[in-house]
Amino acid sequence: MNRLRQIGWRRGGLGLLVTALLLLGTAHLFADEPEIALTIGEPWEDMRQRSSATIDPAIRGHHWFRVPKSDARLRLVDPQYGFVTPLARFFTIGFTDERVDGIRMSPQIEPLLLDDTLKIVLDLQEQWRKAGWIPIRVNYDPPFADTPQWRARLRNVNQGGTSYWQAGNKYQVMMVVNRFRDSRHPTEERYLIKLQLAVPWVPQ
Known part of the structure; x- marks a missing residue:
């Protein structure tokens, strides 16, 4: 990778x-x-x-x-x-x-509202944390959090967020969240989550 x-x-x-x-x-x-x-x-x-x-x-x-x-x-x-x-x-x-x-996926079946997006993202991060994964590159890409600052960042169509997590020398995950214009819900803010899982490819 x-x-x-x-x-x-x-x-x-x-x-x-x-x-x-x-x-x-x-x-x-x-x-x-x-x-x-x-x-x-x-x-x-x-x-x-x-x-x-x-x-x-x-x-x-x-x-x-x-x-x-x-x-x-x-x-x-x-x-x-x-x-x-x-x-x-x-x-x-x-x-x-x-x-x-390797895996490339989106852990959802349709673009989600921000509250639902954060629920999935924070649950995944908690699973990783409890299992011994550690966040890496935190000075550049800190873990997601349900804070006013993070919500404002995710709502910005030019920003979004990325977080990297690593499990020993076995696995690495990149999780990305971006706002998405969903034509089926034109008046709503919808979001996509992307995951990439593989052996470590980004230096800690």
Whole structure:
């Protein structure tokens, strides 16, 4: 995972995310919250067998990604650092040589109001904190908080926020929140959350 891939996610991933959320609307495909349960670096077929959400096989000898066949939540399978997200509609799982190598997702099924956005973001941060993850780059990208300052920053369409968290030398998460104009709710402030999970790629 290098700097170019990070930049690509920031620029290109948002377009894919918005397309997924808008084209699929707000319908839930399953009521029992199917999940993708994985750990970074494991064989792709191990992830497929463990997960209750359906996803296609990897392609031998390729570096690419797959998308679950339904809305699904992510469960990171790790005895120390594990966590669970809400249902996601935009959800890509990358592979290299038939092994899981990274996640790009939005832990929501539609653009959310600010209160609902903060609820998800703060819950994820609390899961990471309790599991021993630590926030990194805090001088530049501090953890999210429900404060007047953070709310003003997120409401600013030119700012938004980013936070990085790391689990030992095993995993790193980048979480980004931005305001989003939702044509279905033109008078409301709506927000998108983006997560990227992989082995550490940004220096602490």
